[in-house]
Amino acid sequence: MKLLNNFYTILESNTNENGLSVLVKIDKEHSIFDGHFPNHPVTPGVCTMQIIKELSEEHLGKKLMLKMARNVKFMAIINPQQNEDVRFDLAIDTDENGDYSIKSTVLIDENPALKFGGVYKTI
Template sequence: MLLKDFYSVESSREEDGKCITHLKINKNHRLYNGHFPNRPVTPGVILMQLFKEDAERRIGKSLQLKNANNIKFMAVVDPEIHNELFLEYHFEDNSQEIRLKGIAKTNEGISLKINAIYKLI
């Protein structure tokens, strides 16, 4: 986990070839002291990292981002309002890389769309 105590996994399952993970964000994490004071926002790079970490848990191997050619940040994730996040994605795994396509959602809708390629390390 890149940021200790930033989130916890509430549930994780596979359904119709899709990985679905329910995360609970720690709204009191020290990250929010600097991003931003009095108006906390979850950084986009952290949202991207959540997909990497979840995929690593599923396959039991470490990954390194190789290419992220299509990332769209759709809405702000304010931890005071959105302390639950849902990752929905599917991935293709070959012997050298993972191709992942997914969305991160709050209770209000989609926050992030991602297409990424990770190298197995």
Template sequence: MLLKDFYTISSLENTADSKYLATILINEEHEVFKGHFPGNPIMPGVCMMQIIKELTEQITESPLFMQSLSNVKFMALINPFNTPELRLELDVATIEDNLVKVKNITCFNETVALKLSCVYKKV
């Protein structure tokens, strides 16, 4: 985990062939939120992308390096005090021996916060 104690995984389950559902709990007391932004904490987009990478590494049991991103859409702000629990849908497919393609939808309650597609290279 790049940011120590930033989040905990409540569940990570394989729901179909290449589809996974993860539930995570954000630590609203983490230092990141004191600077982003004081008095109005918002989850940094780069932290969301790191969480997706770390979950994908756990699923593939392999260290990964982000090769490309496409269709990245931040659709709602995540305030960890209001909505500390996030649900991440991951479609993880190996497209070549060393490449993994991931499609993600991240939600809180019924609100979609992030959609993205990315390709990781196994290292």
């Protein structure tokens, strides 16, 4: 079950040798934006990170839990009124412990909005 049920829709998904690239449409009418922020919607960073987790889980077919965030750099605001289509590029590797090292760049109009690197364990 997705935590962000109905928050976004997958428009396109492509796998490659390193991971995947997924184009999603954020629901600009979602109730999350009522509080974040009225008349000036901003996609919460934690929701963006949750999308990375959910896309990775779907790709791997496994439930994941964030073990460690190595790099989290927000570079632009994702305003769903202006940028409802957002691309998530994910590179997924396994480490010596069997954990998943995931690096992601989140893009709006080909410009980075978030660069994320983290380690997830299977639950």
